[in-house]
Amino acid sequence: MNTIQQTDVVIIGAGPSGSSAAALLRQKGYAVTVIEKQYFPRFSIGESLLPQCMVFLEEAGLLDTIREHVAERGFQFKNGAAFLCGEKRSHYDFTEKFSAGPGTTWQVRRADFDHLLAQQAQQYGADIRFGHEVTAVDVDADQPMLTVLDESQQQYQIQAKFLLDASGFGRILPKLLDLESPSNFPVRRAIFTHIEDGIGDRADFDRNKILITVHENDHRAWYWLIPFADGRASFGVVAEQDFFNHYSVPLDADGHVTDVTQNEPEALLKRILADDLSLSQVLQHAKFDTPVRTLVGYSANVKQLASRNYALLGNAGEFLDPVFSSGVTIALKSSSLAVPLVERVLNGEQVDWMQEYELPLRKGIQVFRAYVESWYEGGFQDVVFSTHQNESIRRMISSLLAGYAWDDQNPIHKNAKSRLSALAEYCREGLAQEKALEV
Template identity: 25%
Template sequence: MSSQLFGVPDEFDVIVIGGGPAGATTAGLLAQRGRSVLVLDRERFPRYHVGESLIPAFMRPMKELGLTERMDARGFERKYGGSLIWGNEQVPWQFSFIEGGYEYAYHTRRADLDALILDRARELGACVIEDATVRETIDVDGRVTGVRYALRGGDGLVEARAQLVVDASGQARVIGRRQTGVKWHDELRNVAVWTYFDNCERLPGDEYTNILIEGLDEGWFWGIPIDKGTISVGYVTRASTVGEGDQKLEQIFREQVERTTKLKKMLAPGRRSAGFRTARDWSYHSDRFYGDGWVLVGDSAAFVDPLFSTGVALATLAGSTLSKILDKVIEHPEIEEKALDRYATAYSNFFDEIRSFVERFYDRTKYKEFYHSLAQEMVDPEQKNKPSSDFVTLISGMSGKHPMFHIDLSDLISADDGATR
């Protein structure tokens, strides 16, 4: 039996499953364009999430949402670059975003960041319902036309219908699991174990706000300064080398920390302030990104190893692009399939380029010059810029230069207008 929530309509232009960065960005920007949007999330925000370090490309959708000044007001730590111990003989080196023409990104507590973006979607007019778990889709003649969801502590299911349904549910893949398969990337079948430390020492001088990436023979550590004294610390290694069991991962974490140099020095005055968390086999790519009445965005579509902190940026950039496309599809329903196909192709290609670079970067037998030239090969084959600048451009998320951010639908709309005259 379906019931209706007080004050909530049962029909929308778009339903978004998931209120994380991808879903909230998509919903907020659609609402900003005057579309009616329902966002459903099974959690109550703020809620915990890993992925605290961001890259400059993330600033693009945040500017569209009008959130850049609020991030500073909330006290998020500005991030100006990165420090690496990586490559042949584990030589230390670093990069600065300014070399690629970008000023900074942020380190954040994701609970605070995600709540900020979702609250902005509310402000812009999206209807947001938390503690709402989508149980099933509503299908009419093979097309997804809505969802049925349950409220925590409530009885029965609530129905909502829409012209389009967006799956932004992350690795839950609420629609993706029903509609398409997923390809795991064997080269990146890794496992991570992480925790948090307080009262730590920071990197010196102009490295003070840098993320630390310290490579070892069998894996690598991240060290992310979330605020003045707290650091997120995680260890990533091949899943095949550790087998099953979180206790073994915790033991490996402790053993590998002792083999580090910069990280061990940072942690020396600190104390652990949280339990261990783990994640496995996370690099994947959905076989399809869209279907009749539905489309994937963010981690429900694809996710790549966290080596360069691309997850949130890729999710919000895709959400920004998708919002523009869905806005046109709502106005011109006949272009839906071709428009979503262009989105899926560009999104998939963008993901594959980043994944390919990360896979090749995992070869730690090289020197930084090799990694710089590898980036140049991908983003600047005509060698117009310095290889080091191209490296920064790539790991900054290409900051709006990729075709994914410039999908043109004008020819489809012209053809549609011509067909309806």
């Protein structure tokens, strides 16, 4: 007869939200088992951290281990974001922001970053089981029960007093418990890779900032360029499928692709890069030496983020879009919010998960959402490239770009959607007046 294993908390997934939650719980003395399907290090995107992350990493006792490995792993110091669209350029310095807190962070290879977090959680005593896969979950009883396959495909069961799903895009609980809810974002596609960027010491490029380039002919499409400290970078493009269709290779008279290799992801990414003259100049010496990957329909939502004996962390609950690099920040924030509530459950207290977890977490997510939606509609792009911003407005925007989406003292935090719309209109009017004067 198989013995059911027991622990205080089971966490599904050892990414940033899972490792930070495990570290926080272990430092409080609780037994933690982490079930991770993959083996670390493993490739992941989302390499441009936001300064708000530093607060949560320090809180979880994980910041020092990252600092110790910055040079060794080629993590790039980051102090802001730069924007490019044809001849238009703009940038925001995160040290010049409205909100209190760190103004700098790093751009990291997620394989190394995530592995370091997981290793530190293990140092704190978390039992991380790599190569184990959750196949079934029962949350009807007071204590959740999980069925797991180990590395040798042997099945076992483990029961916990509480369950946290930090499975990211795997979205284990949403799938097993029918919690998935359609995202209202259009289906977008991302094509991406790591490159030897060959940028060198160009005067018009700042390695301390992520570069976001808007496609001149389709403002819905944008490129990311995230430099690391060793001459390499993460590079990708995001757009709706009709944008990519424009770059497909013409068919012959019989409807066949004339050159199959030209439809491969790398060839597609290179053709799209070549269509942007400004970015092509920046990357004119780049070497594509890593397989190009693609991700489609990544935006996701759920019916609820928590119940009496489980909670969803990070991307397992909701993922918006990569444009403002909010993924890791939301992941770490969710762990920071959830763990004190889990501790109360373990101590026999009642927790109102809607009022104490879901609503506070979604409050910041909705701010990010307003800016993502406005970006694709073009309004926030008008703001970013506007020359009609006073210093106080720039500081408010800089705070949001730095990840401080939960700072309700920021004047453009409240009613973010309407205030951003008004700000975009103000910037457009300023541009119109400027053009009128030129005439």
